Amino acid sequence: MLPIALRLAALVPILAGGGGALFGPAFLQEAAGPATASHLRYLSGLLLGLGLLAWWCAGALDRRRPVFEALCAMVALGGLARLGGVLADGAPPWPHLLALGMELGVVPALWVAAQVRWASGGRAGLDAARAVGQNTAWRGREPAARERA
Numbered sequence: 328m329l330p331i332a333l334r335l336a337a338l339v340p341i342l343a344g345g346g347g348a349l350f351g352p353a354f355l356q357e358a359a360g361p362a363t364a365s366h367l368r369y370l371s372g373l374l375l376g377l378g379l380l381a382w383w384c385a386g387a388l389d390r391r392r393p394v395f396e397a398l399c400a401m402v403a404l405g406g407l408a409r410l411g412g413v414l415a416d417g418a419p420p421w422p423h424l425l426a427l428g429m430e431l432g433v434v435p436a437l438w439v440a441a442q443v444r445w446a447s448g449g450r451a452g453l454d455a456a457r458a459v460g461q462n463t464a465w466r467g468r469e470p471a472a473r474e475r476a
């Protein structure tokens with residue numbers, strides 16, 4: 328389920344980045360001069376790249392863990408910058424607020440789900456949560472106590 332969730336989430340930056348790269352400010356129904364339009368297209372290309380990389384990571388998440396974790400950190404950092412803009416300048420239009428929800432809500436939740444998966448050795452659902460709890464319960468115990476249990 329996690330790779331499917333990752334690929335669904337990756338569609339957002341793929342579509343938004345692709346739209347911004349192809350159509351520039353018109354994609355956001357905004358007017359902009361050449362410098363701002365150029366910057367928007369560049370950042371849209373980066374967003375498209377992040378989405379494609381997330382899609383790629385979902386195919387072999389266990390082997391691509393460092394890349395996935397770096398992507399999550401970059402997206403969350405961008406979300407914190409966007410949140411700073413909301414606090415400094417006021418709320419942007421609703422599509423940008425939805426993006427903020429992805430950046431500081433959905434992406435961190437997917438990161439946590441991946442951490443649970445890796446900590447549980449790939450088990451899913453409640454079994455994974457139980458395994459994570461058991462792994463932490465065993466830490467610090469003597470090997471003989473583990474064998475008796």
